[in-house]
Every structure is written in C-alpha cells, then in structure tokens.
Amino acid sequence: MSPLAASRRLARRLLPRRPPSGARAPAPAFAVPAAAIRPLDGPAQFRRTLLERIAQARRRIVLVALYLQDDDGGREVLDALYAAKAAQPALQVAVYVDWHRARRGLIGKARSEGNAAMYRDYAARLGEGIAVYGVPVQNRELFGVLHLKGFVIDDAVLYSGASLNDVYLARHGRYRLDRYHLVEHAPLAESMAGFVREHFRNDAAVQRLGRAPLPSTRELQPAIRQLRRRLQGARYRVPAAELAAGEVAVTPLLGFGRNGNALNDAVLALLRDARERVVLFTPYFNLPRPVRAALGRLLRRGCTIDIMVGDKTANDFYIPPEQPFRRIGLLPYLYEANLRRFARAHQAHVARGQLNLWLWRHGENSYHLKGLFVDHDVALLTGHNLNPRAWALDLENGLLLRDPAGLLAAQHAAEWQALRRHAVRLDDYRALESPRRYPAEVRRLLRRLSRVRLDRLINRLL
Template identity: 25%
Template sequence: MEIPDPELPGIPIDPQDLEILDTPTRFYEKLLELTASTERRLALCSLYLGEGDLEKNLIAAIRERSEKSEIEVTILLDFLRGTRTNSSGESSVTVLKPISEKSKIYLFHTPELSGLVKRVLPQRADEIIGLQHMKLYIFDDNVLISGANLSDSYFTNRTDRYFLFRNCKPLADFFHEIINVVADSSFIVENEQLVPSPKCDVHPYLGSAHLYREMLKTRVNRVIEKYKESRKTSSNCMSADTWIYPVLQMGLLGIHQEFEFLQKLFSLKNPELKMTMASGYFNFIRDYEESILKEGDYHLDILTASPFANGFFESNGFSKYIPPLYSNISDQFLRKREINGRLNVKMFEYRREEWTFHAKGLWAEHNNQLMTLIGSSNYGYRSVHRDLEAQVMVVTRNPTLIDRLKDEKNLLFEYSSILDMAALQQPEHHIPPLVRVISRLIRSFL
C-alpha cells in the first residue's frame, strides 16, 4: 500500500491482542473490567469526567482497586472542562474527590488563554482557545484508545470507536510518559486546591506563554526521542503482518506528526485506493481540502453527524447554531468538490434515533492491506493547531483482522445516508444567513 511512513517507528503486534469494542456499553464495561484487574498502574487521560452515576461508579471501582493493591493512579483532564460545574455545583474535580488522596489528579490549562482574554471569556466559551483532548486509558500494559470521553452519554448512546491493545508495553510506556510530562506541566489537585504541579517551571497562564510552550515541547520531545531509541535497540519482527504506530498532534507546541502524515496521505494519486474518513465535527482545514480536491486521486467516503446526531442539536443560546455551522461547512466542501471535479469524493451523514455521533478516524484499503487511524482528532483546525491530540495507526495484512476492521467501519455506515446538495435542502440543514456570514470567522474555533 502507498501509505506514507509516520514519524514514529512501529511496534509489531499479534492481531489477537487487538480487541475492537463495538458499543458504548461495552466500552464502559471494559473500563470497569480493566480497572478490577490492574496491578501496577492506571492512567485515565480525557477531556473531562462526567458527574453521573456511571462515572461515580467508575471512580468507586478505582478506589476499591487502589485500596486492595498498591497501584499508581494518574488522572489527566482539561482544566477548563474539568472545572466546569453543573447545576448541582458538581464538576470532574468534585467527582474525583473519593480517590484524590491515593491518586494524582492533574488538569492541563492551555497557555493561550491568559490575560485579558481569560478574564473576558465566559465559561464554556473559553474552551474554544484550546484543550487537552487526548483520550488514552492505560491499565498496566494495556492501552484503550478512543475518541470517547468519560461521561454517561459516551457509555450509553453516543457512537464512537474503541480499540484495546493488550500486553503492548512499548505503546503503554510511551503514552504513559506522554501523559506524565503533560501532567507535570499542569495543575494538580492538592488538599482540594488547584495549584501548579511542583515540576511545572512556568505558570500555565500567569507566566510567559512562549516559555511554557518551550518547556512542554522539550519534555514531549524527550519522550519521543526516548521512544525512537528504544525501537532501534529492540528486536524487530519484520515478518509481522500487523504493526501499530503512535501519532501525536500538538500544534500548540509545534509537534505536527499527524498533520505531516495526512498531508502526504491526502495527496496520493492512486485510483485503486479506497479511503474512508469519519468525524462527528467535519471541518477540514484548507491544507487538507486542497490536498484532497486538487492533488489527490482516490475514492474517498466522508461520514459525519447529521444535525439530529450532533451533540449540540436543539441546544440553547449560541450552541444551537453549531449544527447549522457544520451544515454550512459541508455545503461549502461539496461545492468545492464540484468545481474540482472530484466526483469520487462522497459525503454521508449518520442518523440513529436517540443517538449522537462522535466517531472519528481514517481507513485506507489497497492490495489486501488495510490502514486505520483511531484516536481523539477530528482533523479540523482545532485538532491541528489548538488542542493536544493522540492517535494510533494500525497497518495490517492479516485477513482476519482486515475483516474485523471492515466490519467496524461498515457498522458506522449502517445508520448513514448520502449527504449531497439535495439532502442539504432538507429542513434540518437550514442554514440561517447569520451562520453563513460568520462561518468563515469562527471555523478556526471548531
């Protein structure tokens, strides 16, 4: 397959050590199952933790496990989302209180939100500046990677993707170290207070944003170089039919592994290559649009959420305009597709009664090989430039695993229909004139 090489070296795995979960309920059950069997380390890295009974039950399970066994527990969330309170005054931080004494709880705060902007922007709106968006769940040497957060809807009726890599110490060690260096550069919960970590040499928003970015970039790059060295000295199994590659995207720090890989991938010229892309929030940056529509030549299917499956559908306040914003983005993309004659690029929308759509990723199929990317990235401006993102790329020639990966992808399309100019004329896709006017101004915050 003409798949470009990612920046970081790969890890050969046994396909049987990759478990693909197919429902939110199974994702939740697996979190509890892995928690109960953890013996050394447990790390949860997510945007936020919800305040419902399911989330509290998960925290209770972690507490029970840590009382039975001396395990290292690390929680990394985003500061802005993790401190947002609900109507009852609860937040991620308050839900974590039962395990705060025996765990290390960190909250990453983007250095881009500081000074007057931090004082002026209200809660919720301040999150557009940048977030900790990685979704990595580590239990000993097992890595569960997803696009799903730790919240009740993600455990019940929010469609996403979930891959569990079992007994993969190199991958677990790498992501555990990434979590730790971001955590060391974040706020820590200490005596029910939020204070900068003792290892955070520059205050996340009171200090110099430039110095903070350089500090964190240096720390992340050390982990990257350590991983590269470890793969050089490890025994490679060149005959393996399945490889996995960690992929980071931290544009905030000038780390662009995902962006550079996708630029090469989207520019491929191979009419026999079939590519599929999914994102609950479809918002390609201009670089990706131009590579796909003006340079690339392959079949591409794009799956995104219908307005009904958008998590902001029928919201209050400005949030109610978010589904029409994405309809407008899809409208503009399809018009550019027509202009460039890329008729083998098609769009589909996901709609399932009482479900929302949050799945994201890429699949590429060619010559009895299949590649897929799974993780937190939505491939939009925020993912590229503002947020901290992590993915895993799987490349396989194993026929059984290829069938499993195809089944996972096809399951998403069972609830989809074509999204074209005719579909965009339906009432649910109505785009108010105001949305068309401001769309270009705010796309970089989506």
C-alpha cells in the same frame, strides 16, 4: 487582553508558517501481533471493558481524557478506581484531564466549580489515593485543550476518542458513538504511560484537582508557557522494530501546534500516498484547509473517498426546535452549511460515486467518530477531530497502524460495515435541509455572522 489582541494571537496559532515537508521514511513503530489488536463493539462494550480492566488492574492505571464528568457515568468510573486501589494498595492510579474543562460547568448550564468539585469531594471522603491532575496546555480554553486520549491499564491500551460521562458510556438509554480499540502490548502501554509520567506528573503547570485551594490560571501562566514549549518538541518513545510474520506496525503520534506536528504531518502523508481509497471520519464537518486540498487532489487522481459525519441532529450541540434555543445550538447548522458547500463543489464526484458522503443518525444518540482508513493496509485511530482547532490548538494524539500483510483488513472492513448500519449516503447536496427552512433564530444569527464574516473566524475555532 483586548479582543483584538486575542484575535491576533489566535490567528498566529492557527495559520501555519510553511507547508509540511515532503516524503519521509516510515515512522518508527512497535511490532504488535495482529491478534493483540481488537475493536470493541460500541459504547456498552467499551464501558464494560473499561470497568473490568480497572477491577483487574494490579500495577498501574493511567487514564487520559478531556474530562471525567460529575455524573453517573463519571462517578461509576471514579468509584471503580477507588475500589481497585482499595483491593490493591500498591496500585498506581493517575487520571489526567484538561485543567480548564475541569473547572467550569457545562456550556449553557448554570455557573459552577465544574468536575473539580467532585474530585475534591471524593478525596475528602475516600482519601487522595486516586490522583486527578488538571493539565493546562494553553492559557485559555479558547486557545486549546488537553485532547490526548488513551487508557493504560497494566500492559494494555484501551484507545478511544471518547471522554468519560453518561452519554459516552451509554448510560440512561443514550450514547455518543466513537471508535474503541483494545491493544494488548506492554511496550506500547509503557510508551504511552511513560509520556504522561515524563511530561505531566511533576510539571509545575499540572495541578492535583482534588486539593484546595487551587491556584488561578493567571498564577500558572509562566509554568504553562514552559509546558507548552516542552510539548512542542515532545514525542513518544518508539523503537524502530522490524515486523515479523503476524505483526502490525503501531506508531503512537503526538500533535501540538502549527509546526512540527507529527500527527498532522502523518494525516497529510497518508492522504498524499493513498492509492485507491480513503475513509475519513469526523464528528464536526469543518476540515482544515490542508486536508481539503489533499482530498481535492485525491479526487482528481481518481481515488474513491468516503467521509462519514454526523447528521446535524446527531451533533452534541443540537437543540430540537421544541426546546428553548441557545446560541451554542447554532454550531450544528454551521457544520451542515460547511458540508453543503463541500458537497456542492464536488457534486460531479458525488454523482458518479467517487465521493461518498455518509450522514450518521440513530434516534437521539450522537456521533463522535474520528480517524482514517487508507487503502487496505493503513488505519489511524485518533481523538483528532480533523478540524482547524485540533489541527493547530489542542494537544492531540493517535495510533497509526501500518499493516502491509493485510492482517487487519477483515477487521477494518467489519468495523466500516458496522458503522454504516445507521448511515445514509448523500446523493445530492440539495438533499440536505435548505438554510431557508432553518428555525428563525438560526437564520437570523447566520445572516448576522455572514454580514461581518465572523462565520469564517468561528469555523477556525471549532
């Protein structure tokens, strides 16, 4: 495919045909006891909980993530899965990762077979009892990836935007901060496990990565097109439950494509209906146009908005000046430029405290938070990065928590306070580093991109 044709296809997928529909009735939901929903205190507790739950599993383990990495953290999880299967031979174990991401090496590193080589090695040594599936939701990684999240272990859901590797699991002294919640509710667990079983397990596009030889992506293209069509109309199976005392409404939502995207529609509905305050988390400051417009309307209405984003040095792709520069290291500067423009446009709201922009930074660790708090009764737990790529290309999901009785209000307030521990409020857009002070190679690349307006296209892809 020519670069021009690829660009046209990408534009068609990114640009919506029509605006989202108007007001709707509340989505169907599971009635979950508030006591069954618990946030975890950071990546170390997330890792401990994951490994403990795997070891205690009796019936099923279903892990869905962008990747399970070939490093110490990923191997620790894979070892735990094999150990659990050996202890409970009837245990059903399935891992779903992105097909494209699993078959390439890390960006900026030497070319390799990727994580799939590790899965084959484990299967050859320990057997095929642990099924690792590659899910290709698009023909190319550039056009979108499997970005569903959520680990179902027996009747519990461990939900986070994190994938599985050293830094997400706080190995070797560094971590990538995300949000982590444990929900103990059998019907919700069955809904999330049932979705991947129904849509992925026996689909012709979905391949066992522990086996060889694997078909090429080109060979799978007809099956990928069929999978994509089915996913565009897919939904989680959710009842219309009535809340009793002590319960919270929890709705699992799917997001895929530019139209009929339930997760995107929910985000916009939450912003549209906010009364007093919104707290928004995103790891990469590159908000989709509909989200920016909704935030602008909220500010004009007088709502208070808090946005927490990582400092550019807390970005996954940041390269310290003393290290050799690679082009991928340009991304944190592009995100900071976006933030600078947004802060400058809304400087009056920043100055009077109606718009609070928080920059997170903690040593050499990185930031990967995403989601929403709206007023004091709604929260969205999600892996959705709230950027154009997630908005239109990737397969996403999330858990919408509606809490009219305020049963989780103290829990959400405690989480928000803890997350601000390593964040500072941006008082003025000029407090961000001036582009004139960026490293010379960064300045050169930014000028080149701006001249041909490629920075706008890159923002649509990130």
